[in-house]
Amino acid sequence: DPNMATSSAQIGSPTAYAAGYTGEGMRIAVIDTGIDVTHQSFKANAFRYSLQRNAENAGVDYDTYVAQLDLLDEEEIQGVLDQLNLANFEASSLYVNEKIPFGFNYVDRNVNLSHILDASSEHGSHVAGIATANRYIKTEDGFVSALEAVKVQGVAPDAQLITMKVFGKNGGAYDSDYMAAIEDAILLGCDVVNLSLGSSNPGNTDNETYQGFLEQLKETDTVVAMAAGNAGTWADGAWNGHLYSDSVSLDMVGSPGSYTNALTVASADNVG
Numbered sequence: 001d002p003n004m005a006t007s008s009a010q011i012g013s014p015t016a017y018a019a020g021y022t023g024e025g026m027r028i029a030v031i032d033t034g035i036d037v038t039h040q041s042f043k044a045n046a047f048r049y050s051l052q053r054n055a056e057n058a059g060v061d062y063d064t065y066v067a068q069l070d071l072l073d074e075e076e077i078q079g080v081l082d083q084l085n086l087a088n089f090e091a092s093s094l095y096v097n098e099k100i101p102f103g104f105n106y107v108d109r110n111v112n113l114s115h116i117l118d119a120s121s122e123h124g125s126h127v128a129g130i131a132t133a134n135r136y137i138k139t140e141d142g143f144v145s146a147l148e149a150v151k152v153q154g155v156a157p158d159a160q161l162i163t164m165k166v167f168g169k170n171g172g173a174y175d176s177d178y179m180a181a182i183e184d185a186i187l188l189g190c191d192v193v194n195l196s197l198g199s200s201n202p203g204n205t206d207n208e209t210y211q212g213f214l215e216q217l218k219e220t221d222t223v224v225a226m227a228a229g230n231a232g233t234w235a236d237g238a239w240n241g242h243l244y245s246d247s248v249s250l251d252m253v254g255s256p257g258s259y260t261n262a263l264t265v266a267s268a269d270n271v272g
Contacts, residue, residue: 004130005151013155023156024054025069027101028131029185029193031178032124034105034115034165037096039125041133041152042161044097049143050135050158072101072160072188080187085180099134100161102188106177107168119171124163127196129154132161162190166197173197179210186220196227 008014016022035042055065078091086094086104093111096103103113115122133154136143147153164181166173178195185193217224 004133004153005147007130008153008155011155022050022054022135023132023154023159024051025071026156026159026192027072027162027188027190028156028159029162029164029181029188029190030124030128030131031164031166031181031185031193031195031197032127033118033120033122033167034113034124035100035103035128035161035163036116036122036125037100037103037113037163039129040137040150041129041146041154042099043134043138044099046134046136046138046143046146047099047158054158071098072162074101077102077188083187084184086184096163098160099132100163103163103165104181104184105165105168106181107166107173113163113165115165115167118167118169120167123196124165124167127194128161128163131192131194132156132159159191162188175207175210179213182217182224183213186217186222190222193222193224195225 040046051066051069052062055062058065074091074095077094081089081091085106087109089104089111094102094104096113100113103111105112115124129152131154133146133152135146135153135157137146137149139149145153146157162185164178164185166177166181178197182193182195
């Protein structure tokens with residue numbers, strides 16, 4: 001069976017759902033290989049339908065309910081546009097729809113979010129699906145439960161998905177791009193930022209500029225999850241003493257999934 005049919009229960013999601021929390025009003029940024037914007041799990045109409053159901057259950061009209069959520073929209077993007085790490089792009093080109101309110105390709109410097117023809121994998125859609133795949137999908141008979149129909153639902157299905165593509169059409173990513181993406185995610189008011197990035201040769205993380213930036217993240221209320229590796233554990237490296245080094249160059253590579261700082265936490269990629 002698809003992992004998402006069971007893994008969400010393993011981390012306690014049903015408890016949150018029972019209390020009425022499905023991610024509504026949250027903004028989750030996925031910094032990765034991009035996304036298949038045409039995929040049924042990220043359709044704006046299904047996202048809207050779910051919020052309509054929430055409004056009905058809350059006994060309020062849709063507009064009142066949505067206003068309480070403070071969804072990211074084109075107007076808000078325009079308000080911080082001059083502070084983002086972009087150039088010569090209008091808010092209208094960055095806004096995709098209600099489900100994906102912001103999308104930018106940081107490595108190729110355009111608004112093409114697709115990974116379909118890239119040298120990199122479809123990992124971005126994989127991670128985005130784990131985090132935010134919609135509760136409903138559209139069929140010929142109307143909207144049906146995604147979990148029942150295709151066995152897949154995101155941990156926070158009613159959250160908005162901010163897509164930040166840092167792997168280009170030829171593969172590979174630059175640290176300057178994903179650092180810029182993190183900064184933009186903060187400016188866009190994201191509640192969660194996920195990076196499942198890795199390399200077979202990660203190099204050294206002893207960079208004062210980047211480390212200073214990461215330290216500043218502690219002053220925000222944004223949860224930034226960075227992969228600690230998807231193909232092993234840090235304990236595997238304890239035998240050589242590297243586990244306790246501040247500037248270790250040790251990699252537990254997945255696809256792409258690792259980060260060479262032992263102080264970071266596992267990414268959403270590890271949930272699925």
